[in-house]
Amino acid sequence: MWKFLFRTNIIVAFCLATLLDAQLFRTRDRMDNLEGFDNQKFSYGFYLAANNFDYKLVLDPKFGMDGQKSLVQTKSSYSFGAGLIGKMRLNDHFDLRIEPALQFMQREILFDTQSNDQYAAETPANEPFTPRVLTDADKVRNVKSTYVDVPLLIEVHGDRWYNSRAYAAAGVNWMVNLQSNSKSADDNMNGIFRTTSSNFAWTAEIGMQFYFSRFKLTPGFRGTFMINDEMVADNAGTPPYWSAAIATAKTRAFMFVLKFE
Template structure:
């Protein structure tokens, strides 16, 4: 996952420089099959596919040994609704379904000696709804870099918030609703029939998502002051 992020960052960084060095004007694609410039439309639609890597940020009550986090790569799919405010600013709604897996490993110093008790696998299926502002540069031939930011909310369809069982019965519980802020960047590539947009975005939860065990001294949740999701999204959008 880290290698993919490095490669994409390098591509985004080098593209503007390449354009300046080789600035001979090219034939401009209108990304609409010849039916008019797509950027002239006030409202446009599309869809995206992508990958995610969710993690947790833990804040502890004491300076105990940290819980080991082992994020995995997940999958995203969703829709895009884009409203043009002017030539450089758009407002976007990007509802989607996000599937993720995170693994936690508790240290033995927490009083957990059984490997089953020390390990927790957390699978989540989110309905994720971000509302974003997109700030673009001037179009350079057939591409246009941009930055994006905003707020989002998600509903965890895999949440077991209301489950009466807790970690003493191998049930790690999370809240259903999470709120985030998001920041990222990307590049619009204008092709003949459509606009293709790779982008990368960081998401950071604003609220504590942990549902604590009944026992206030639980080795799984007793020392956790706050548990907040954070993640990286790599999306490929088609409009």
């Protein structure tokens, strides 16, 4: 479903640009659209996003690796989001943007950590534990997340070329995970992979702005990368099949955004 939504957004952007090419770039009897739009101190809009979310995992060398083999894998997923745009003009080439959004996704983490049975005896690195046979349900964690994503971005852009303008933006995000389970007393022993609720990330974005007679359309590509470790460790006494195998887990996301102002 997410692949379909992602492809649909790309097709919609392509069709809009193609169908209205004459309006945007004709040179004979050409009139610039929305000539005074970018001179406003404040402007507003909304956007839609097709996303690909994944975890960047750094594995524990003892519990997460078996020689050169990685015992934990993650699968990315396609998802969607929607948000609002608030923009403040700084000067002819710089704007300040805040774009709060909701991002929905579900990711999968696979644990092939049965070989950690070898550490059942007490060592300086771990307490003793009773080995258990991992079932298929034990080996898979479906991690659902709903992020309230609040990026604060500085945008730099060139001069308009006919009815278009290239831009780039970068900034920081505050991301609140509404499905983090961070305060749950249960952990992976009970099938719950816990993550932090409040997080920080950095974002970079590039794209093109197209000016039509009634609105500005902006297709762009964005990358968002978490700064902090999101994983909440399992409770003391839980065998090292799950969180103990992961040193850090940080979200990384790639988005196709379609903005309307």
